[in-house]
Amino acid sequence: MKGARLHPLVVMALLLGAGVMLAPMVWTLLLSFKSNAALMADSGAAFSGPYTLENYAAILKGSLTLQWLANSLIVATGATVGVLVLSSLAGYGFARLEFPFRRTLFVIVLLGLAVPEQAVILPRHQLFAMLGLHNSYPGLILPSLTGSFGVFFMTQYFRAIPKELDEAALLDGASRFTLFWKVLLPLTFPAQATLGVFTFLAAWNDYWWPLISATTSDRFTLTVGLASAQMNYAQTSGLGFLMAQAVFASIPILVVYIAFQKQIVRAMAGTAVR
Amino acid sequence: MSGLELIDVSKSYGATPVLERVSLSVLPREFIAFLGPSGSGKSTLLRIIAGLETADSGEVWLDGERIDTRSPGARGIAMVFQHYALYPHMTVRENMAFGLRNAGVARDEITRRIAQAADILEIAEQLDKKPGQMSGGQRQRVAIGRAIIKQPRLFLLDEPLSNLDAALRGRTRVELAQLRTRVDAALIMVTHDQAEAMTLADRIVILDDCCIQQVGTPAEVYARPANAFVARFVGSPPMAMLPATIAGEEAGRVCVRLAEGTVLATAVPAGELVAGTEVEVGLRPEHVRLAAPGEAGLAAQVELVERLGDRTFLYAKLEGGAEIIALEPGFGTVRPGDAVTLAIDAPCAHVFTASGAAHHPEPRA
Ligand SMILES: Nc1ncnc2c1ncn2[C@@H]1O[C@H](COP(=O)(O)OP(=O)(O)O)[C@@H](O)[C@H]1O
Numbered sequence A: 001m002k003g004a005r006l007h008p009l010v011v012m013a014l015l016l017g018a019g020v021m022l023a024p025m026v027w028t029l030l031l032s033f034k035s036n037a038a039l040m041a042d043s044g045a046a047f048s049g050p051y052t053l054e055n056y057a058a059i060l061k062g063s064l065t066l067q068w069l070a071n072s073l074i075v076a077t078g079a080t081v082g083v084l085v086l087s088s089l090a091g092y093g094f095a096r097l098e099f100p101f102r103r104t105l106f107v108i109v110l111l112g113l114a115v116p117e118q119a120v121i122l123p124r125h126q127l128f129a130m131l132g133l134h135n136s137y138p139g140l141i142l143p144s145l146t147g148s149f150g151v152f153f154m155t156q157y158f159r160a161i162p163k164e165l166d167e168a169a170l171l172d173g174a175s176r177f178t179l180f181w182k183v184l185l186p187l188t189f190p191a192q193a194t195l196g197v198f199t200f201l202a203a204w205n206d207y208w209w210p211l212i213s214a215t216t217s218d219r220f221t222l223t224v225g226l227a228s229a230q231m232n233y234a235q236t237s238g239l240g241f242l243m244a245q246a247v248f249a250s251i252p253i254l255v256v257y258i259a260f261q262k263q264i265v266r267a268m269a270g271t272a273v274r
Numbered sequence B: 001m002s003g004l005e006l007i008d009v010s011k012s013y014g015a016t017p018v019l020e021r022v023s024l025s026v027l028p029r030e031f032i033a034f035l036g037p038s039g040s041g042k043s044t045l046l047r048i049i050a051g052l053e054t055a056d057s058g059e060v061w062l063d064g065e066r067i068d069t070r071s072p073g074a075r076g077i078a079m080v081f082q083h084y085a086l087y088p089h090m091t092v093r094e095n096m097a098f099g100l101r102n103a104g105v106a107r108d109e110i111t112r113r114i115a116q117a118a119d120i121l122e123i124a125e126q127l128d129k130k131p132g133q134m135s136g137g138q139r140q141r142v143a144i145g146r147a148i149i150k151q152p153r154l155f156l157l158d159e160p161l162s163n164l165d166a167a168l169r170g171r172t173r174v175e176l177a178q179l180r181t182r183v184d185a186a187l188i189m190v191t192h193d194q195a196e197a198m199t200l201a202d203r204i205v206i207l208d209d210c211c212i213q214q215v216g217t218p219a220e221v222y223a224r225p226a227n228a229f230v231a232r233f234v235g236s237p238p239m240a241m242l243p244a245t246i247a248g249e250e251a252g253r254v255c256v257r258l259a260e261g262t263v264l265a266t267a268v269p270a271g272e273l274v275a276g277t278e279v280e281v282g283l284r285p286e287h288v289r290l291a292a293p294g295e296a297g298l299a300a301q302v303e304l305v306e307r308l309g310d311r312t313f314l315y316a317k318l319e320g321g322a323e324i325i326a327l328e329p330g331f332g333t334v335r336p337g338d339a340v341t342l343a344i345d346a347p348c349a350h351v352f353t354a355s356g357a358a359h360h361p362e363p364r365a
């Protein structure tokens, strides 16, 4: 790839695409630096000064935004850790251990891939209401752990690791746990990173379940919180504040993207299993 | 009883038997090669010894202790895998230390042994590399290093040379020969390459059809193959097998009549070989040559000529269709399609009965 020159037309098409993608973000960013009053008069004012940080100050001072941010971080981190732990253990089990009904159970896991959230959300709501799990962190985190995808993904990844490695480790006197912990698990780090990033992003961006489960504003995640702050649907006032909230909410995501760029690109390219 | 002892080891996968009552004794410090065609159960037998596979029945003893009931790590055995099986995320040093750490060997002892092994195998500069940064030959050495560092009582190697290119294979073969002088352990190597087995092993174990066909030194399996299978399998090109009948005996040695009529006076003791028995006469290429002008011999048609520079093999067909291989020194002038006369060194012929049992020539007393 390096050194290969792209055709000028291709470069122009790419630039155009990038511009289209970037424009709304730049616009959001500019709006967030304008005072609400100035935008009320003319939303085109975003393209000229004066710019101000008052919207960000308002977030940090008055509102519940920081609480929502913390909630989102706790929920997304909890979901990510939970999914990684469960998927790794289950994936290892399905790929390497012999136990009764292994095939049947794996088929059930695969079937789980085909069940949309819409189909289970009502019974889940009732179940969680019965168990008193609404408006709690477990209530927000647990549904993420029921996803089949991670188990399926990690099973495939463990299966792709040559069995000779297990055998070498057994001959090296490793216990089953040492084999899992010191030999196989480290080899799945690329898969863990990919699965972790996607789980984190999905949990961070999830709107529907927190909207149902979290009804008190101190348990809102950022997505639900931001939507609730958007009281005037015509968006004639408070536009600057709203945009600042949006920018603020995307900072953690940006950090995740930058930190795990390599894994995300690799996962997108479909070469995660290698 | 020191050394390795296999007693009546049997194994089948589902309804397919792979090994049937295999018994074998390996002496301490002996270099054994398991030789056999693909699918003959060589790897399976090796893996049963290592504990990676459980036998359906039978026992495995090492240095007077029964080991088939133990876990693979507790048998005092090290194995070099066909694809090396180095831990990709660990450096060479960590790869070698892993087994010792699991065994609870003291840290400075581990360091000392790694330094020593790295020295012997000339991989000292590579200790901090990961396997992915190394060539196939280097990985092979690391795999060997990881095995010797455990100071095992028995080394197992599954097709150790099959992944290397021709040049490296020759060099590694020499290294394996040196390895056995450096370690105080028996070595068992699986191979389907008879040249490897012949050059390296003290004794060769030939496997086929779920059973050990023969155990012997390279010279024994070559000169006195236990049966028709071994005779065909060992030797390159292989022994020619000509259909014949026993014509009678002469001074206690049998004479055989080839299908096309010629009678050969062999040096095979008559024993229970009675006249009229259908047999096969086995002839190595070096015992078949082009007849001198005027000399009597077998008429044959040359089909293929294999010139190796210093010698030439002639693959020919006798009248009646039997195939025979002759050896001619030098480059030769015979061409495919030529009609030739072949002289046979009849006292060197082997006789195999229909059941495959071998009767070897014996020098006259
Ligand atoms: N895990 C297994 N399941 C079923 N059959 C097997 C298994 N391992 C080996 N076999 C069969 O056992 C036979 C011997 O295999 P193997 O020991 O690998 O032969 P070799 O190493 O001599 O080529 C082959 O026919 C192979 O198909």
Ligand SMILES: [Mg+2]
Binding pocket: B042, B043, B044, B190
């Ligand atoms: Mg094999």
